[in-house]
Amino acid sequence: MTLMAGNILEGTVVNITSFGAFVEIEGKTGLVHISEVADSFVKDIRQHLNEQDKVRVKVISIDDNGKISLSIKQANVQKKSVKPMEIDWSSETKKGGPNSGNFEDIMSRFLKDSEERMQDVKKNQDFKSKNGRRSF
Incomplete structure (x- = not known):
């Protein structure tokens, strides 16, 4: 050879x-x-x-x-058969987790949470701008 x-x-x-x-x-x-x-x-x-x-x-x-x-390490590599993981999506939605429901419900919750977070960020920024920044 x-x-x-x-x-x-x-x-x-x-x-x-x-x-x-x-x-x-x-x-x-x-x-x-x-x-x-x-x-x-x-x-x-x-x-x-x-x-x-x-x-x-x-x-x-x-x-x-x-x-x-x-x-040596490349010579000893065993080819592993990779089997895809099977997920039972129906059981995930029945649990009532954050991803349960149809797409519209999930999107609605996401938009609501996102809007609440943006309001908190804006309040925090307004508070900082009114009080001025401290210098250390």
């Missing part, structure tokens, strides 16, 4: 540094940056990997100079 971005391969950790791990795949060595080791924050890479460990890696990229970027 030729090395191409997107391939998932088995490799061997050959060296560990403070910034990542070098992994040998198909006779070539690539770097797994410390940020690509695990989904959680990795402070010390040696808590996750040891030299000679066999790991699954995903080839992220191969640049023009032949440097290979690898990822």
Whole structure:
């Protein structure tokens, strides 16, 4: 198998540094940056990997100079089937919550609440303008 971005391969950790791990795949060595080791924050890479460990890696990229970027966390991502959440809208309206009723009722309540809030804001602004602002 030729090395191409997107391939998932088995490799061997050959060296560990403070910034990542070098992994040998198909006779070539690539770097797994410390940020690509695990989904959680990795402070010390040696808590996750040891030299000679066999790991699954995903080839992220191969640049023009032949440097290979690898990822362990992307290789281990399991595709989850996402099932849409089912909502029983009829039970929501029966509860008598803020969204119960038809659209006109909901809109009427919204406009009433909005108008009351605007009146409060205007009263507060009028009060401030009549009394002047304090300087500290």
